Amino acid sequence: MPGFRVSADLMDQLVTAASQLVDRKDFGLYVGQHVEPLGNTALKWSIVLSGSPAAALQRMANFSTLIDSRVSVEVQAVGNHHVLERLPPVDLLYRGVDPLYEDFVASGLVALIQNLLPDGARHSAVELTQSKPDDPDPWTACFGENITWSAPTFKVWWDTSLLRQQRVNSNEKLARAHDVLARQQLTAQKAAAWKQRVEWLLIAELRRGAITQKTIAKALKVEVRTLQRNLKAEDTCFQELLTGVRKSHALSQLSYNVPIAQIGSELGYKDPSAFSNAFKLWFGVSPRNYSDAIQVSMP
Template identity: 30%
Template structure:
């Protein structure tokens, strides 16, 4: 087994909330599963799949409820998935929702491989175990499927239902809770996990889509995804920038020195990867700014400091260049968006 899969702590925190709602000792069960105290409090923290799978097993045993995953999905909101949740909520069609899910799902968990396949009259959303990785708990996969069906209903109305649902899990003694959630033809012990959706519904434009907000959150997702993948010179530079920006805008020479390179070598490495120091600096600042915007406790003046700007006005000018809005206008847009989630 190589490179154990991990999931966002906020995803595991939804299960903890479900346990507490049932009157169970969620803290004790987390400790039994091997979660460190406070591990679920870090919004950017990640939990090993072996630990979260053990927690699901303990939770099902303690609750006596094999449908626990379906119920836990109710404690998941777009904010659980950070920038991905905002990008999905702002997508202009269900097709966009699932295309973004496939592109960026590793930011939430790398335990599965996702695929969206276009067929003659439908779309098929497949989710399977990643080769060489531990198999997620069946209840976690139940929750995953239920979350995305609920997301569709949030955008299209409570009466929405997929064309069919296929789950690899064995058929439970009482399948009624699954039928109640999915309200669609349901196959257990299937060869693969699959949700099937009607093509016209998937492609129709949604009135509440916001392309700009979706694109802005994609900038954060791209940065997060790069940080999870194998190092490159671009990622090494971004990592150094995030460390040094609070001390003021670092020069290319300073970053090169931190990476034990000459300035010319740094420029050559970045050029070979199709970018430049100035571009990496601007993209890193933009992605971090959008990330900080979602943190209500971070003031605009604090953002300017964290991003290495000499003053708030310089930061405001740069932010308007990136988004077309001032920082205060953008934060108001986010507040309005949260109200609709």
């Protein structure tokens, strides 16, 4: 969908949930290298159309807090290099960037800028805040040999002469036009309806077990009463949204012939009969009858 991107909080949770399923310590690297980090957004085109890689880096720094409120990025010239640094969070309550999320951001950033550099050119060095893993080979394959572990902050270094090279297919006029659209898109996303933000989090948290207003409020960095008040202002409530997400998940899983007991467990029901009763209350039929009807109607 043009202009669509999920929030950084939700992306963090989706990557975390997926990493637990595949059980790979280097999963963040894989996602960062294979998932388009900015989607088909105005910001992506603003960066791609930048006159030089240096201009693209500066744009990313300018938009960093709108992309992710937890992240503040600064680009500086140091000697004959440019360095992008993720500054420590201002909010001391924030837990900091975990290795998985750092890998995801770092590998995605390196891949994005590398696409703007001349053929064969790449960054000079990477500094990661995480400890050196037992098997560093996946990180070496992604970032090269020049990695500093347990650094105070996350940094990526590039040779300044590479970053200042003008790009053949650049168009700064269009890039600036996309800057305006990008700011509008990102600002609108940060002000997204509470209902939508809660639904995104519920979907991401669904398979983790019991979901409470407290866990969702914590993820949104607000008090439970604030969450309740904002949802009430949009004529809904937490339980209504949770039920809606559970309904959608149940129907989707049944259409794929997932065992009923498994679906109930995913939705937080310890007893399969409790899920069956809830499903019948929602739709007027048991999940077994619904599943049978779906299978019969399939071509």
